[in-house]
Amino acid sequence: MYPGCANFTRLSATLKLFSLKARNGWTDKSFTELLELLKEMLPKNNMLPIRNYEAKKILCPMGLEYQKIHAYPNDYVLYRDEFASLKVCPTCGLSWFKKKIDESGDEDKDGPPAKVIWYLPIIPRFK
Numbered sequence: 376m377y378p379g380c381a382n383f384t385r386l387s388a389t390l391k392l393f394s395l396k397a398r399n400g401w402t403d404k405s406f407t408e409l410l411e412l413l414k415e416m417l418p419k420n421n422m423l424p425i426r427n428y429e430a431k432k433i434l435c436p437m438g439l440e441y442q443k444i445h446a447y448p449n450d451y452v453l454y455r456d457e458f459a460s461l462k463v464c465p466t467c468g469l470s471w472f473k474k475k476i477d478e479s480g481d482e483d484k485d486g487p488p489a490k491v492i493w494y495l496p497i498i499p500r501f502k
Contacts, residue, residue, distance in 0.1 A: 377421040
């Protein structure tokens with residue numbers, strides 16, 4: 376991480392921080408803000424990535440694959456397996472897409488998903 380640091384390498388620190396991000400559902404923006412703050416707190420010549428994008432670039436070549444899963448914003452449903460074909464929540468009927476207004480003023484239901492979670496499979500993490 377920086378000269379004299381015996382506890383963490385750049386990879387191990389990035390992996391632990393990314394694991395926190397995934398477990399707690401932090402947005403990319405909030406994770407980037409955390410990295411920027413930690414970078415300022417550590418000694419000047421530290422190797423901590425400053426952006427979420429840089430952290431991903433460190434982890435992806437290591438074979439740490441992930442799956443993006445669309446989810447209902449209130450975490451009722453993961454839209455996969457038997458729910459993959461649904462367009463609305465089976466509990467409350469709300470759309471799983473972000474509300475997007477097109478040029479004519481109509482609501483477009485095929486916009487981006489309202490929430491996406493990252494699943495880090497356990498077997499590649501053990502490897």
